[in-house]
Amino acid sequence: MKKEYAKLKKLIERSNNILLITHKGPDFDAFASSLILKSFINTYYPRKNVVFKSRQTPTQKLPFMEQITISQVINTENEDLVIILDAGGWDICIQKEDTIQITTAKVAVIDHHQTKGLNAEVVINDQMSSTTEQVLDFCMSVKGKKYLITQEISTLGQMGIVYDTGRFAYDNTTPQTY
Numbered sequence: 001m002k003k004e005y006a007k008l009k010k011l012i013e014r015s016n017n018i019l020l021i022t023h024k025g026p027d028f029d030a031f032a033s034s035l036i037l038k039s040f041i042n043t044y045y046p047r048k049n050v051v052f053k054s055r056q057t058p059t060q061k062l063p064f065m066e067q068i069t070i071s072q073v074i075n076t077e078n079e080d081l082v083i084i085l086d087a088g089g090w091d092i093c094i095q096k097e098d099t100i101q102i103t104t105a106k107v108a109v110i111d112h113h114q115t116k117g118l119n120a121e122v123v124i125n126d127q128m129s130s131t132t133e134q135v136l137d138f139c140m141s142v143k144g145k146k147y148l149i150t151q152e153i154s155t156l157g158q159m160g161i162v163y164d165t166g167r168f169a170y171d172n173t174t175p176q177t178y
Contacts, residue, residue, distance in 0.1 A: 002141065004122050004124045007108075007121065008122050008124060008138065011108055012045060012081065015080035015105075016047075016048060016049060016080055017077075017078050017079045017081070018041060018049065018080065018083065019051050019077075019082045019083070019100070019105070020034045020050065020053070021052075021053055021082065021083075021084055021087075021100065022084070022085045023086055023092045024055065024095070026056070026086070027086075027163060028058065028060075028062075028159050028160055028164075031054075031058050031160070032132045032160025033086055033110065033130070033135040034086075035062065035068075036135050036139065036160075038064070038067060039064060040135075043148075044143060051069050052067060052068050053068075053069045053070075054068050054069070054070060054071070055070065055071065063153075063155050064152060073098055074100045075098060075099045076102060079103060080105050080106065081105055081106050081108065082105050082107045082108070083109075084108070084111075084120075085109075085135070086110075086131040087113075088109060088111045088114065088118060090118065107119070107120040108122045108124070109124065109125070110125070110131055110134055110135055110138070111124070111131055111134070112126075112128050112129065112133070124138060129165045130161045131160070132156070132159075132160025132164070133160075136149075
């Protein structure tokens with residue numbers, strides 16, 4: 001298992017309240033990767049309280065979308081761990097009224113863009129085609145054959161990856177992406 005994956009796994013195991021956030025105006029990669037990670041944590045760490053906050057819902061129906069907590073302001077609350085997905089820094093996730101960026105919780109980032117110098121415990125960014133691919137790789141690496149790719153996870157995976165790869169048209173798609 002990759003060193004960064006082991007660090008994130010340990011952070012998840014040591015946290016009770018986990019907040020997932022993504023960039024403002026989330027696209028399908030942001031929604032899909034967040035929902036897949038939320039499902040993963042809920043399934044394999046059922047005693048964890050995991051909340052995925054977004055300011056809006058997806059424009060199309062997605063599996064698990066009812067698990068998105070709509071919040072116009074994202075404030076620091078009782079989180080032990082904040083995981084930022086599909087964004088490399090606070091600047092594209094927060095608005096002036098948000099206070100989440102002053103959290104005392106540990107922060108982890110899962111991204112595929114050029115990640116900025118965010119002060120995080122762990123940054124997972126292997127320059128994959130999408131954050132969705134990166135999250136699926138994390139889940140499969142952590143649980144191996146025990147990781148069950150359900151129909152819902154498969155649908156989210158395909159939507160997130162296809163959205164960000166222009167239907168596999170970009171150079172950073174590989175046979176593993178498919």
